[in-house]
Amino acid sequence: MRPRHFLSVVLAATLWGFGGITGTLLGDHAGIGALSIAMWRMLVAGVALLxxxxxxxxxxxxxxxxxxxxxxxxxxxxxxxxxxxxxxSYSSVGLSTLIGIGSAPVFVAAYDWATDRRRPPATTLIALALALGGLALLLSGSLDTGRNGPLGALIALGAGATFAAITVVNRHEVPGLGPVEHTAFAFTFGGLLLVPAAAATGIGAASDGYGWALTIAMGVLITALAYVAYLTGLRSVPPFVATIVALLEPLVAAIAAALIFAERLGPLGIVGGLLLGAAVVLLRPQRDEPESLH
Structure with missing residues (x-):
């Protein structure tokens, strides 16, 4: 596992952490629904890279x-x-994040075990336990079940499974397909796939300079650059490790919310953040570590 690839995954998770805030600002400012925001972030990312x-x-x-x-x-x-x-939409941001992002490493570990009976190293399992515990504490104040919690939790599990699948599928590169090309074509196609879903709830778009600035920042920086960095990191960072490092996303989001919206983390949130940070430090590449853990 190369240090620069590990740092690429850290960069991706850090950039993703600003997605929720940017999406919230855009939605509140322009009255755009969640699926439209998802569509725009993918389309802008793909077209910008093309x-x-x-x-x-x-x-x-x-x-x-x-x-x-x-x-x-x-x-x-x-x-x-x-x-x-x-x-x-069916539960809450906290519950969907905890299940959707937190379950991804578990799905990857289950896949590795099912395909080749490979068990993650003890250090990585400890890091996972620290990260999941930290994530739960960090989000403890926003774990409302909402109006249809069980259905929301089930859908969030689908998010975790698909994020794990993205990571596992891209474990090995396709010769000649670089991260920038890959992200450009993939996100243009993915954004087009989201058009019917967004249309079903009413496609919205920014109508002024501020709204488009948020849209472009969300698409270019938070999405395009982040996924290019993530796919670059997967060149040597094992999928299980990458999905654990991705749990930094809600920590960055919480810190950004505290700075921008003056939201308080609280004692449990602070402890959770420290545990997440400790997990990433534990996973960092060692000098005598082999190039890859695949």
Missing amino acids: AYLAVRGTLRRLSAAQWRRALLTGALTAAFEACYFLGI
Whole structure:
């Protein structure tokens, strides 16, 4: 596991942490629904990266194998976005985040065990326990079950399963398909897949400069750059480790909310944040660690 790839996953989780706040600001300002926000973040991310490739003169046709990987990643990401936001609508942000993001490492571990009977190292299991405990404490103040908690929890599990699938599917690169190309085509396709779902609830869009600034920031920085970093990290970071590090997302979101909206973390939230940080430190690459743990 290379340190720069590990840091790429940390960067991805950090950027994702600003997604909730940006989405909330955009939704409140422009009156846009959750599914429309998910659609716009994917479309803006994909189109921005396609434009970047075109300007660089590196936009090209993909091979059949590259298309299959990009389309599969796009479909899984669209499913993750839809499940996550639907989970929130049926339960709460806290419960959907805890189940949706927290279950992803468990799904990856179950997949690894089912396919080749591989058990994660003890250190990684300890890190998972610290991360999940920290996540539960961090979100303890927002774990309302909502109007239909069981259904919301089930949908959130779908989000965890699809995020785990994104990570496992991209464990190995397709030759010649770089992270930027991959994300560009995958997110353009995934955003188009979300158009019918967003249309069913009424597609909304920003109507002024501030709204479009939020939309572009959410698509380019929080989504495009983050997923490029995540796919780059998966070149040597094992999927199980990557999904645990991704649990930094709600910690960054909580810190950002405290700074921007003056929300208090509270004692349990602070302890939870420290446990999440300790889990990531425990997972960091060691100098004598082999290049890959696959």
